[in-house]
Amino acid sequence: MKKVTNIKNELLKTIIYDENLFIDLSDIGNILGIVIGKYIDENEVGFQKDDFLNGIKHGISLSDGTHDKK
Helix, strand or coil: CHHHHHHHHHHHHHHHHCCCCCCCHHHHHHHHHHHHHCCCCCCCCCCCHHHHHHHHHHHHHHHHCCCCCC
C-alpha cells in the first residue's frame, strides 16, 4: 500500500502545484508516465507496466462505450 500512497501523493502534488502543466491529453499522459514509471516493477504483481497500460485501456473503454465491443 505504501507504493500506491506514494503514487497518489506525487500525482496530486504535481497536478495541484504546476498550473502550466496541462495543455492537452499528452501532457497528462506524460505526467502519469513520469510518476508511475518510478514505481514500475516487472517482478511485482500489480506493478508491472502492462498492469498500468491495461488499466488505462479498461477505464477508457468503460467511458467511451467500447468495453464490450470487439
